[in-house]
Amino acid sequence: MQFFRMRSPEYSSTHQDLFINGNLEHVYRFPGVSCLACRTTYGGSRILSDPAPQQILNDKRFKSRWPVSDEEHAAMQKEIAGYLNKEFVSFVTFRPGDNFQPAYLSIPAKPTADFLWPNIRSFVVSERMKKMVFEELSGTVDIVPIELRKVGKPKPNVAADTASRESSTMGRSRLESLDSDESVGPYYQILVRAESDYPKGGLPLSTCSVCKREYIEEEKRELIMKEDMWRGQPIFFLKTTLYVVVTEALAEKIRKAHATNVDFVPY
Structure with missing residues (x-):
């Protein structure tokens, strides 16, 4: 079985990267945590498919990554679970640093590529x-529409109007510096939910009983995807990393669709 890491192409500069892919921002999130049990302060970057509940839209606690105590964090998780009417397990259902929807894309030029890598x-x-x-990968990925917040640089004749609309509704999309006959088609954030098994050397040595953080000797991991680590999904994260891995069949399907701005690196 052949596996590939799916990633962005190599760019000539960070400027080119930003020009093609832009920047994707999530406004609302859980803060980090300072856990008394394992004496660790940390926060992740997982992205939830859940929208930010209306009850927290003016709540500064959910706009900061600044860590809070494990007790305060658990209370915030319980609060959010109540707003979303969701059963939860502390530090499992929600984790420190989790981001809520929506996501806002700012990009210097009109996006045209099939894949963007802004996050x-x-x-x-x-x-x-x-x-x-x-769409055929339901259950393995979540597909969430993104908000186009800023495309290009503001034109003088639309800057004031844009500013007033932005202040009235945070969630309203705005397309700046596009002529009336131009348009940007919808784009979607793909949230990969599956993982491989642990890579060699990546098994956790311990797990905190409170915040569930796994302690791993990262320098001993072999970041190679092998068939005995595969759990049967066509797309997944290499566990303990943010590497997106796909099977040969899925890579070939994307290639045959002539997708732009994506690369496949074989393991």
Whole structure:
């Protein structure tokens, strides 16, 4: 079985990277945690498919990554679970640093690529890729529309109007510096939910009984995907990393669709 790491192509500069992919921002999130039990302060970057509950939209606690105590964090998790009417297990259902929807894309130029890579935890695809590839992967990925917040630089005649609309509704999309006959098709964030088994050397040595953080000797991991680590999904994270891995069959399907701005590195 052949596996590939799916990633962005190599760019000539960070400027080119930003120009093509832009930046994807999640406004609302859980803060980090300072856990008394394991004496560790940390926060992750996982992206939830859940929208930020209306009750927290003016709550500064959910706009900061600054860590809080494990007791305060657990209370915040319980609060969110109540708003979402969701059963939860503390530090399992929600984790420190988890991001809520929506996601806002700011990009210097009109996006045209099939794949965009504006976030380390997820990637963004065109509607064409969504229909041709990812709709068939239900259960392995979540597909969430993104908000186009800023495309290009503001034109003088629309800057004031843009500012007033932005202040009235945070969630309203705005397309700046596009002519009336131009348009940007919908884009979707792909949230990969599956993982491989642990890579060699990556088994946790211990797990905190309170915050559930796993202690791993990262320098001993072999970041190679092998068939005996596969759990049967066509797309998944290499466990303990943010590497997106796909099977040869899925890589070939994306290649045959002539997808742009994506690369496959064999393991």
